[in-house]
Amino acid sequence: MERRGPGPVPVRMTVNGVTYELTVPPRRTLLDALREDLGLTGAKRVCDEGTCGACTVSLDGQAVYSCLVLAVECEGRTVETVEGLIRDGELHPVQEAFIEHDAAQCGFCTPGQIMALKALLDQNPRASLEDIRQTVAGNLCRCGAYPKIIAAGLTAAGVVAARAAAKAPEDGGAGA
Template structure:
């Protein structure tokens, strides 16, 4: 006797494989959803150190990794981007800043070591909207091209004059030799230092 009902359908091999794949993927999807976002600090990470940096006459309280360089603290945490990251190995001078009036390479200085000391960056040279004589001299003598090294050049030049090492062009070249200019604007840099040195000495 014939039956009017449809014949029983058996699952195909392709259907079984597809279903198994979907089930196997569920734990992975759940794990991915539970995984913290990449920007969150990992548990057990290196603890931060509370420190106070005095930069351009203002105190800044920060919580930083003890390994943070002064350059990274200035650029990444205080938004003082005038100091440039050139080689990051202390060989180009683009990151030169002053600590207690003396020039240092910020990329080789740990931020934690300059607490209770006065840090001056290129942003702190001008006062009341008036450029420092060295800044004005660099503009007047067109002592830059791309400008990337210029903040470090100016900071080093100011210290060079204050240290008494800018009495002659030869001495200026010698004591500014740690500041590299890939655009080779050295003759104009020396002229700017010579001009600014005379104005700084009269001030």
């Protein structure tokens, strides 16, 4: 690969199923590219240095802090943000559970919390309470909604596990 920048360079990435070609300088973070260039303002900028979790998105299926990823690194990669979770008007189980448990107070850390838990459940449909606690530990919440976020994570994990079991009847006999 050639040396690129420091001026704006083209970057092609897929965000929430849509492929975009952006023109951004190498110093632009993925977070700023999502918010400023694509208008996807779900991921939030709180600390901008990987100490809060509010900018969490999924990069090729893994939860990352988008403030610590450069947009230019995302060439050919797949990004999912909270805006991409809704399918045909239907919310993801983590989103449903957040509503049910009142897991969002001010709501500012919420998209990051949801993306972190969603990535966990994608990777591990049978996540345990401890898995959920460890995941939520990567996303601060200043309002202190933690007990409800963890409860929502458990509820969502139950839904995801049940769906996984329904999809894979061969190991359905083993129980949830």
